[in-house]
Amino acid sequence: MGTEKQLYTISIYTENNIGLLNRISAIFQRRHINIESINTSVSEIEGVSRFTILVSMTEDQIKKILGQIEKQVEVIKAYYHNEEDTIYQESCLFKIKSDLLFEERQIQNIIKESNARIVTVNKEFFVLEKSGRRSELEQLHRELSAFGIMQFVRSGRIAITKDKLKITEMLNAFKN
Amino acid sequence: METVTSKQKEYLEQPKERISGSEAIVRCLLAEGVEVLYGYPGGAIMPVYDELYKYEGKINHVLTRHEQCAAHAAQGYARISGKVGVAMATSGPGATNLITGIADAQIDSTPIVCITGQVPSHLLGSDAFQETDIVGISTPVTKWNHQITKASQIPEVIARAFYIARSGRPGPVLIDITKDAQFEEFDFQYKKCTGVRSYKPVPEIDENSITAAATLINSAKKPMIVWGQGVILGKAEEELKAVIEKTGIPSAWTILGASAIPTAHPLNVGMVGMHGNYAPNVLTNECDVLIAIGMRFDDRVTGKLDEYATQAKIVHFEIDPAEIDKNVKTDVAVLGDAKASLKKLVSLLNTNSHPDWLQKFKDLYTIEYDKVIKNDLHPTAKGLTMGEVLKEINSQTKGEAAIVTDVGQHQMIACRYADFNVSKSNITSGGLGTMGFALPAAIGAKMAAPEREVVAIIGDGGYQMTIQELGTIFQNKVPVKIVVLNNEFLGMVRQWQQLFFDKRYASTEMVNPNFVAIAQGYYIEAKKVTKRENLAAAVKEMIASDEPYFLEVCVEKENNVFPMVPSGASVSEIRLE
Ligand SMILES: Cc1ncc(C[n+]2csc(CCOP(=O)(O)OP(=O)(O)O)c2C)c(N)n1
Numbered sequence: 001m002g003t004e005k006q007l008y009t010i011s012i013y014t015e016n017n018i019g020l021l022n023r024i025s026a027i028f029q030r031r032h033i034n035i036e037s038i039n040t041s042v043s044e045i046e047g048v049s050r051f052t053i054l055v056s057m058t059e060d061q062i063k064k065i066l067g068q069i070e071k072q073v074e075v076i077k078a079y080y081h082n083e084e085d086t087i088y089q090e091s092c093l094f095k096i097k098s099d100l101l102f103e104e105r106q107i108q109n110i111i112k113e114s115n116a117r118i119v120t121v122n123k124e125f126f127v128l129e130k131s132g133r134r135s136e137l138e139q140l141h142r143e144l145s146a147f148g149i150m151q152f153v154r155s156g157r158i159a160i161t162k163d164k165l166k167i168t169e170m171l172n173a174f175k176n
Numbered sequence: 177m178e179t180v181t182s183k184q185k186e187y188l189e190q191p192k193e194r195i196s197g198s199e200a201i202v203r204c205l206l207a208e209g210v211e212v213l214y215g216y217p218g219g220a221i222m223p224v225y226d227e228l229y230k231y232e233g234k235i236n237h238v239l240t241r242h243e244q245c246a247a248h249a250a251q252g253y254a255r256i257s258g259k260v261g262v263a264m265a266t267s268g269p270g271a272t273n274l275i276t277g278i279a280d281a282q283i284d285s286t287p288i289v290c291i292t293g294q295v296p297s298h299l300l301g302s303d304a305f306q307e308t309d310i311v312g313i314s315t316p317v318t319k320w321n322h323q324i325t326k327a328s329q330i331p332e333v334i335a336r337a338f339y340i341a342r343s344g345r346p347g348p349v350l351i352d353i354t355k356d357a358q359f360e361e362f363d364f365q366y367k368k369c370t371g372v373r374s375y376k377p378v379p380e381i382d383e384n385s386i387t388a389a390a391t392l393i394n395s396a397k398k399p400m401i402v403w404g405q406g407v408i409l410g411k412a413e414e415e416l417k418a419v420i421e422k423t424g425i426p427s428a429w430t431i432l433g434a435s436a437i438p439t440a441h442p443l444n445v446g447m448v449g450m451h452g453n454y455a456p457n458v459l460t461n462e463c464d465v466l467i468a469i470g471m472r473f474d475d476r477v478t479g480k481l482d483e484y485a486t487q488a489k490i491v492h493f494e495i496d497p498a499e500i501d502k503n504v505k506t507d508v509a510v511l512g513d514a515k516a517s518l519k520k521l522v523s524l525l526n527t528n529s530h531p532d533w534l535q536k537f538k539d540l541y542t543i544e545y546d547k548v549i550k551n552d553l554h555p556t557a558k559g560l561t562m563g564e565v566l567k568e569i570n571s572q573t574k575g576e577a578a579i580v581t582d583v584g585q586h587q588m589i590a591c592r593y594a595d596f597n598v599s600k601s602n603i604t605s606g607g608l609g610t611m612g613f614a615l616p617a618a619i620g621a622k623m624a625a626p627e628r629e630v631v632a633i634i635g636d637g638g639y640q641m642t643i644q645e646l647g648t649i650f651q652n653k654v655p656v657k658i659v660v661l662n663n664e665f666l667g668m669v670r671q672w673q674q675l676f677f678d679k680r681y682a683s684t685e686m687v688n689p690n691f692v693a694i695a696q697g698y699y700i701e702a703k704k705v706t707k708r709e710n711l712a713a714a715v716k717e718m719i720a721s722d723e724p725y726f727l728e729v730c731v732e733k734e735n736n737v738f739p740m741v742p743s744g745a746s747v748s749e750i751r752l753e
């Protein structure tokens with residue numbers, strides 16, 4: 001129980017602090033845990049940041065890691081979730097030669113079917129954006145590879161939980 | 177709760193006043209009740225030293241001979257008093273020299289605040305002279321750290337630093353302050369910090385967990401308590417004693433828990449761990465309920481984890497949620513402050529006694545006595561043992577002394593044999609095992625508790641790691657008693673070489689200088705003992721002295737510390753020889 005590795009998403013609400021990324025990543029580094037992806041952004045609460053970290057580990061491990069994360073003074077609260085607990089997305093960008101867009105009809109079909117979006121087109125290249133599950137992104141990457149990709153980049157996972165996270169309540173409790 | 181002295185009030189919540197950042201730093205320290213700090217000056221912290229000069233008489237800065245020792249002195253100060261120790265250093269090498277002390281304070285939960293100077297903010301990141309990223313470097317070994325680049329941030333950040341260092345599970349905080357912020361003037365006012373919204377130092381006690389703990393304890397046939405430093409940090413000594421005495425539970429301690437309950441208490445069954453006592457180690461694997469209080473199941477305590485107390489139900493009283501289930505899975509976790517938790521617990525416990533179970537501890541003690549203790553304390557061989565030195569110190573200080581130890585064989589012997597009548601009397605580097613800790617820590621301890629006898633017990637190896645602090649002792653007339661147990665070896669490493677590396681004594685033999693002459697070179701009274709018949713008189717003279725005193729005792733070169741749980745073995749496989 002809790003001893004099989006799986007993908008977990010960690011959501012961390014924090015004070016906006018310069019050194020915190022260093023503190024948090026050190027927790028993983030010390031234990032030789034590879035971070036699959038990490039994203040930091042503002043959250044729904046003003047002045048509060050949100051880290052979204054994707055890791056593959058056992059449930060036993062992640063509980064301990066969460067303890068270490070929450071122990072950091074500037075961390076308000078940390079949660080971990082399964083795939084089923086969250087709605088999640090990644091997004092990616094492709095830079096591709098413009099000629100192909102006009103010469104290869106198949107590319108137009110791929111774009112249409114994958115629900116990818118053309119962000120910009122100029123004489124030399126066009127940029128394609130796609131958000132979704134990792135598998136969809138990978139499929140699109142495979143299909144376009146055949147034609148040649150000039151540049152590719154994929155973002156870290158971002159995730160929203162289905163359940164309520166009671167951060168605002170926690171912060172209000174401090175005021176009282 | 178914390179008391180605020182009238183002297184502190186002079187600096188607390190006074191009307192705003194325009195002063196420099198560096199003066200503000202000194203006033204912040206005064207407002208926090210700091211009377212003494214340890215440090216070493218240099219370019220990037222000079223404005224603060226200039227203010228310390230102006231505030232002489234109000235605050236005492238002690239110049240150590242190395243920044244590492246400033247941190248250790250601050251630790252010794254904190255460990256004996258329960259107050260926050262303060263260390264100060266310049267940027268670059270001054271700051272990096274603090275790191276060993278900071279790491280030690282982190283792993284042993286010691287509240288210290290370290291203040292470092294930093295290059296002016298416009299030079300940050302330019303590889304300026306004596307610039308190091310000390311915030312980056314200290315991040316993994318601090319409870320919290322922060323860099324200040326504007327004078328106006330000083331009061332709030334320093335207030336927060338003290339609050340974080342001392343609250344909850346204590347720890348070290350480092351504040352790095354750029355030189356321009358030290359020079360800058362601003363409207364100063366100091367308010368103490370009473371909370372940080374993202375930080376919950378003490379978890380609320382769940383009454384259900386207390387009830388569950390009480391139920392388990394009340395139904396136990398062979399319960400055993402293992403307490404740690406959490407009891408001392410949480411000032412829960414009386415509460416623990418009440419629990420022990422009401423239930424009659426045999427109680428053992430981790431190295432950092434030593435002295436919370438007097439050594440002579442009939443239910444005190446000794447130390448657990450690698451060189452702990454035989455009975456509590458063996459019976460850890462026989463008890464039915466193991467009650468851990470303010471301890472963290474360090475690997476030196478548990479030995480092989482998957483053979484540690486597997487038969488027992490585990491109850492864990494702990495302030496730090498991250499410690500629950502970290503190493504040992506608990507059946508009942510009681511989160512919260514030890515004092516409050518034990519107070520609630522005791523009223524739910526049945527008055528009880530466990531004479532047969534306690535007898536088992538006594539029987540195993542007898543075995544340990546015959547095989548180990550007798551030879552340590554009443555040796556028949558010619559050479560002096562470390563144990564008999566401890567016995568002599570015990571009898572002449574009547575167990576009232578604070579014992580500050582370094583790291584190695586002498587440390588284990590001291591912790592095993594020192595008599596402790598008073599809490600906060602065992603000051604040692606437990607988690608990090610920092611050689612060189614004892615001499616500077618003893619300085620801090622003696623200055624924080626001048627009324628107490630402070631005896632540093634150090635090996636000939638570790639002594640030479642921070643021997644230069646004799647200068648600090650001499651200059652500041654700190655009447656610590658220094659005992660070097662000289663076996664002309666890095667004894668503990670030599671012991672391992674003997675037991676596990678076929679006596680290949682690689683780089684553990686020490687050719688030592690004339691220690692007495694060195695102490696005398698610092699104008700410290702010094703004596704050397706090589707014979708048993710001279711020991712008692714020498715210890716007597718040392719204890720009688722009102723001044724710093726150095727005593728070298730030449731002990732048997734190749735004695736070993738037993739019992740011993742070999743690394744990787746289970747606690748019940750503890751060896752007596
Ligand atoms: C700074 C540091 N370096 C190395 C060690 C490893 N070490 C642990 S005990 C020990 C030997 C200590 O020798 P000594 O100070 O003479 O004390 P003894 O064991 O002989 O009592 C050493 C080298 C350590 N704990 N700390």
